[in-house]
Amino acid sequence: xxxxxxxxxxxxxxxxxxxxxxxxxxxxxxxxxxxxxxxxxxxxxxxxxxxxxxxxxxxxxxxxxxxxxxxxxxxxxxxxxxxxxxxxxxxxxxxxxxxxxxxxxxxxxxxxxxxxxxxxxxxxxxxxxxxxxxxxxxxxxxxxxxxxxxxxxxxxxxxxxxxxxxxxxxxxxxxxxxxxxxxxxxxxxxxxxxxxxxxxxxxxxxxxxxxxxxxxxxxxxxxxxxxxxxxxxxxxxxxxxxxxxxxxxxxxxxxxxxxxxxxxxxxxxxxxxxxxxxxxxxxxxxxxxxxxxxxxxxxxxxxxxxxxxxxxxxxxxxxxxxxxxxxxxxxxxxxxxxxxxxxxxxxxxxxxxxxxxxxxxxxxxxxxxxxxxxxxxxxxxxxxxxxxxxxxxxxxxxxxxxxxxxxxxxxxxxxxxxxxxxxxxxxxxxxxxxxxxx
Amino acid sequence: xxxxxxxxxxxxxxxxxxxxxxxxxxxxxxxxxxxxxxxxxxxxxxxxxxxxxxxxxxxxxxxxxxxxxxxxxxxxxxxxxxxxxxxxxxxxxxxxxxxxxxxxxxxxxxxxxxxxxxxxxxxxxxxxxxxxxxxxxxxxxxxxxxxxxxxxxxxxxxxxxxxxxxxxxxxxxxxxxxxxxxxxxxxxxxxxxxxxxxxxxxxxxxxxxxxxxxxxxxxxxxxxxxxxxxxxxxxxxxxxxxxxxxxxxxxxxxxxxxxxxxxxxxxxxxxxxxxxxxxxxxxxxxxx
Numbered sequence: 194x195x196x197x198x199x200x201x202x203x204x205x206x207x208x209x210x211x212x213x214x215x216x217x218x219x220x221x222x223x224x225x226x227x228x229x230x231x232x233x234x235x236x237x238x239x240x241x242x243x244x245x246x247x248x249x250x251x252x253x254x255x256x257x258x259x260x261x262x263x264x265x266x267x268x269x270x271x272x273x274x275x276x277x278x279x280x281x282x283x284x285x286x287x288x289x290x291x292x293x294x295x296x297x298x299x300x301x302x303x304x305x306x307x308x309x310x311x312x313x314x315x316x317x318x319x320x321x322x323x324x325x326x327x328x329x330x331x332x333x334x335x336x337x338x339x340x341x342x343x344x345x346x347x348x349x350x351x352x353x354x355x356x357x358x359x360x361x362x363x364x365x366x367x368x369x370x371x372x373x374x375x376x377x378x379x380x381x382x383x384x385x386x387x388x389x390x391x392x393x394x395x396x397x398x399x400x401x402x403x404x405x406x407x408x409x410x411x412x413x414x415x416x417x418x419x420x421x422x423x424x425x426x427x428x429x430x431x432x433x434x435x436x437x438x439x440x441x442x443x444x445x446x447x448x449x450x451x452x453x454x455x456x457x458x459x460x461x462x463x464x465x466x467x468x469x470x471x472x473x474x475x476x477x478x479x480x481x482x483x484x485x486x487x488x489x490x491x492x493x494x495x496x497x498x499x500x501x502x503x504x505x506x507x508x509x510x511x512x513x514x515x516x517x518x519x520x521x522x523x524x525x526x527x528x529x530x531x532x533x534x535x536x537x538x539x540x541x542x543x544x545x546x547x548x549x550x551x552x553x554x555x556x557x558x559x560x561x562x563x564x565x566x567x568x569x570x571x572x573x574x575x576x577x578x579x580x581x582x583x584x585x586x587x588x589x590x591x592x593x594x595x596x597x598x599x600x601x602x603x604x605x606x607x608x609x610x611x612x613x614x615x616x617x618x619x620x621x622x623x624x625x626x627x628x629x630x631x
Numbered sequence: 632x633x634x635x636x637x638x639x640x641x642x643x644x645x646x647x648x649x650x651x652x653x654x655x656x657x658x659x660x661x662x663x664x665x666x667x668x669x670x671x672x673x674x675x676x677x678x679x680x681x682x683x684x685x686x687x688x689x690x691x692x693x694x695x696x697x698x699x700x701x702x703x704x705x706x707x708x709x710x711x712x713x714x715x716x717x718x719x720x721x722x723x724x725x726x727x728x729x730x731x732x733x734x735x736x737x738x739x740x741x742x743x744x745x746x747x748x749x750x751x752x753x754x755x756x757x758x759x760x761x762x763x764x765x766x767x768x769x770x771x772x773x774x775x776x777x778x779x780x781x782x783x784x785x786x787x788x789x790x791x792x793x794x795x796x797x798x799x800x801x802x803x804x805x806x807x808x809x810x811x812x813x814x815x816x817x818x819x820x821x822x823x824x825x826x827x828x829x830x831x832x833x834x835x836x837x838x839x840x841x842x843x844x845x846x847x848x849x850x851x852x853x854x855x856x857x858x859x860x861x862x863x864x865x866x867x868x869x870x871x872x873x874x875x876x877x878x879x880x881x882x883x884x885x886x887x888x889x890x891x892x893x894x895x896x897x898x899x900x901x902x903x904x905x906x907x908x909x910x911x912x913x914x915x916x917x918x919x
Contacts, residue, residue, distance in 0.1 A: 210811045216819070222660045226636070234636065234656045241657040245814035245822045247671055247805060348913035353858045412808040416768065432703070433713070452713055456701065457769075 194220060198261055204243060206385030207252045208392060208621075211243055235261075236269030244529060248405050248556035252388045255368055258382065259375065259468060291334035291341075294358045296352060302363070303329060308369040318387050319399060325366045335359060360401060391621045395476050395591070406620050413624050414487020417631050430455040463553045465583075466497040467544065470524060471535045477591040477618070482507075482516045482559050484627060488590040491631065498548065500540045501530035506548075525537060535565055537603070538572030545575050550580055557585045559630070561617070563592045564604035573606045580610040587630055589617035633659060636644040637689065647694060648677070648684035651831045657820040658685065667778045667799035668819035669809075675866025676822045678802040679761055682866040686757040694747040694752070695759045698766040707822055708746045708783055749797040750783055763868050764803040770812055778816040825853055825867065837871045841878045848885040848915070849874050853897065855914055861903045872896040887911045 195560040201216045219242040226234045236257060243548065244253045258266040293300050307325045316324075326332065338359075342352040371384050386392075390402040391409075398406060427437065437453030466485060468478040481498065488494055497507040499520075505528045523529065558579070580586045588611045590597065590604060608614045615626045633639040639662075640655035658681070661668040670678045686693035696707055716735040723731055749758040754777065763771070772828065777783055783792040801817065803809070826832065831850045838846065853870045865873070876893040877885070890911060898904045 210815075212811075212815050215815060218664060221664060225660065225663055226656065231654055237653045237656040238660065241660060241818045241820060245669070245817070245819045246808075250821065349854045349910060350858050352912060357765070357858070383900075409808070412806070415764075415807040432705070449717065456703075509829070 197223070200239070200256070201243060201380055203256055203260065203385045204253065206258060206382055206389065206615070209244065209246075209249050209252065215243055215245075228413050233271060234270050235265060248266070248409060249594065251364070251401070251405070252390070255371070255388055256385065256487050258368055259371055263298075290330055290362075291337045291355070294334060294338065294362060295355045297354070297358045297361075298369065300329075300362065304362070304365050304369050308373050311373065318367075318374070319397070321370045321374075322363070325370060326363065329366070331359070331362065331366075333368035363399075363401065364476075366445070388467075392619050394618045395480055395620075406480065407483060409620060410484045410623075411487045413627060414484050416489060417488045417627060428454050432456060463494045463556035464492045464496075465548075465552060465556050465558045466495070467540075467558060467560045467562075468497065468499050469501070469535055470499045470520065470529060471533075472564065473592075474518070474561065474563050474591055475524065478561055479517055479520050479574035480591070480620075480623065481559075481589070481617075482520070484623065486516055488631070494553075496548075498544070498551075499529045502532050502533075502534060502539055502582045503529050504540050504543045504547070505529035534567040534569075536569045537562070537607075538570040538575070539567045541572050541575045541579060545579055549579055554582060557582045557587070557630075559587050559589065560611075561589045561591075563594075564588075564597065564602045564607065565589055566601055566603045568601050571603045571606050575606050577610045585612045586610065587612055587626075588614045589623075589626060590614065591618040592616070593618065632664065632717065635659070637653060639731075642688035643681075643684050644766040645837050646684040646687040648680060649829060650677075650681070651825075651829065654681070654820060654822065657747065657818055661818045661875060662689070662798060664818070665796055667801060667817040668820060669801045669803065669814065670820045670822060671803045671805045672822035673824065673864065673866060674804050675868040676824060677867055678822055679759065681762075681822070682739045682757060682759040682802070683802040685800065686759075689755070689757065689798060691757040691761060692752070693757050694745050694749045694797070694891055698760065698762050698764075698770070700767065702766050702770055704770075706742050706744060707770070707773075709734070709785060710742045710744065712742050714742045739787070741785075741788075746777060746783065748790075749799075750777070750781070750791055750793045752797070753793055753794055758797040760801045762804065763801050763809070764805065764807040768810070771809060775812055775816065778813065820882060822865070826859055827851070830854070830867065830870065833867060834870060834874050838874045838878060841874050842883055845877060845883060845885060846874055849877065852890070852915055856907065857899065859906070861898065861906065862900045863898070863903060865897045869897050869899075885915055887915065890915060 197220055198216060207213055219239055222238045226238050241251055244250060259487050307328045310328060311321050311325060323595050338355045341347045390398060390405055392578065432455055434453040434455040437455065438449065441453055468481065470478050472492060499505050499507060571622045588607065592602065594616045615624050617626050633642065633851060636655040636659040639659045640650060642649055658668060670681060672678055676905055683693060719735050781796050782790050785792045827850060831846060833844045835848060853865050857864050873893055873896045876896045877889055882889045892906045895901050895909060898907060
């Protein structure tokens with residue numbers, strides 16, 4: 194029981210929400226199944242009772258393997274491996290690791306050797322993983338695979354299989370690095386928090402975690418999109434509208450001839466986004482735009498503006514398409530930067546002159562920026578007039594709260610005029626803010 | 632009731648539902664612990680079919696509630712039969728206010744929707760709440776009482792407890808996130824696309840007349856297609872249609888020509904079909 198509680202606490206440290214009742218379910222289930230730790234059902238029991246979101250499975254798998262050992266994890270995956278038998282692809286003149294990535298052959302010993310050679314224990318875990326991948330020639334192999342695809346030596350299916358196996362290899366390296374650290378006496382808490390992608394700064398996410406964050410944002414967006422507001426509109430069915438029914442009856446001489454119904458619908462405000470795309474905030478903007486795009490039907494109209502030191506309006510077609518590609522294009526073509534350094538004062542002046550007169554005064558303005566103004570004039574009075582001309586102004590800041598107002602961060606000058614200022618550096622914070630605002 | 636996941640897996644097998652040990656274990660636990668089962672996974676991998684097979688294996692009556700945007704308690708749980716209530720009021724003119732009020736809010740004037748049928752049913756039932764992700768937050772919160780306590784509250788009548796606890800299966804295509812409160816009340820099962828061997832076995836069961844070699848080739852092709860970046864990946868339902876289409880065309884082996892005419896059973900978007908047909912040799916020509 195103590196072991197189970199400790200494991201559940203580790204999962205909590207890695208960002209999973211686990212209630213005491215779920216630990217109790219897990220304990221009861223283990224008693225029912227009575228399977229040893231290295232039996233195939235042990236893994237299924239813990240996963241179904243402790244993990245309730247499919248996006249948490251990767252974290253669970255990593256911690257399960259680290260905590261219960263390779264044999265238990267291998268037993269859990271035996272049937273899955275048998276299912277995939279004979280699906281490996283033949284290598285076509287590729288280097289060793291690239292060939293292994295194509296065929297899906299396990300490279301445990303290669304990985305173990307690469308990790309054992311790592312020396313600096315004090316380095317960040319991601320840096321250690323990167324070094325191990327470099328010594329395995331992972332990046333070179335990826336390049337060989339890309340070239341083979343470009344030259345037509347690999348089909349699309351083979352190429353994708355190799356990339357998929359490459360991701361598995363990265364997970365394997367990460368797990369080996371974590372095991373290595375644990376052997377050297379690393380604290381379990383640090384290991385668990387390293388796996389917590391929901392509370393990792395958007396700037397520190399690896400590619401697999403970015404995929405999880407994007408998928409989560411899409412789901413959060415859909416959830417927000419379906420959340421009903423307080424407004425009610427007539428409907429053919431749903432809730433009986435007593436007032437409407439009486440009103441109809443009065444109009445027809447007092448007799449009830451038909452029943453009126455109504456239903457709740459979401460409010461549809463106008464949303465204006467003002468996002469910094471300077472180097473320090475660029476990635477955060479990508480995630481915010483993705484979230485907003487996922488529940489755009491909640492708004493009557495969305496206008497998005499990007500800036501570094503000049504303002505640029507994002508065309509609607511870009512906002513509804515692939516947000517990341519649109520952002521990359523905007524940055525490459527330097528559409529909103531002259532000096533490359535953020536200038537909030539200048540941007541607010543432009544906004545007041547060119548955009549504010551066109552906006553509905555009932556609009557909500559959402560600003561995503563770190564408030565670092567590079568010691569330029571803040572134009573606080575302009576910002577005050579903008580805030581007064583709109584219904585609500587919210588400021589999301591990716592910087593940790595303790596850094597607000599330090600050095601060139603001038604958020605403290607703007608925050609008195611905002612309806613809310615929120616720290617928003619990771620998925621967890623973005624989700625909380627979005628739920629609160631919308 | 633089954634004594635082990637293995638027994639349950641065999642029973643599902645007899646219902647022609649081929650599955651793996653993980654699914655059998657989780658379903659077994661849900662039944663033994665009396666907890667609702669939340670099944671997530673891509674469309675067409677057999678989530679609804681699992682509930683149907685479970686109803687058969689456990690010998691329970693299947694009650695299905697299909698969720699959609701805008702579903703509410705009046706569609707899912709109960710509604711008052713307003714027209715009947717009005718008739719009752721008109722028929723009883725001259726009656727006291729209290730008497731009429733008591734009469735029209737009794738079970739006689741209640742329209743039982745699927746959830747209430749499952750709660751009040753005297754025979755063993757399996758309640759399938761299908762595609763819950765299509766509903767909204769309000770409906771999700773409304774389900775919490777049912778999922779935790781197997782009871783529902785009707786303000787005018789009071790709380791109704793389940794006569795016989797139904798086995799509850801909720802399915803979702805994972806397109807919308809659910810609250811922690813709902814997830815906490817359920818056991819979670821994720822069903823992904825099946826592996827090569829399992830899919831081949833499913834196709835053999837579902838298309839008994841098809842050539843075994845054709846099924847093998849078809850399965851390999853479908854597994855490869857799932858690796859491509861397509862707008863809609865083929866699911867099991869589509870691979871069954873594909874093999875049945877090939878069988879109807881009396882194809883013995885998978886050829887580019889056969890795939891050309893049957894691709895619409897596997898791929899539902901023209902751009903996906905074009906993309907696959909453009910690389911048809913690489914997919915079925917090399918035999919990799």
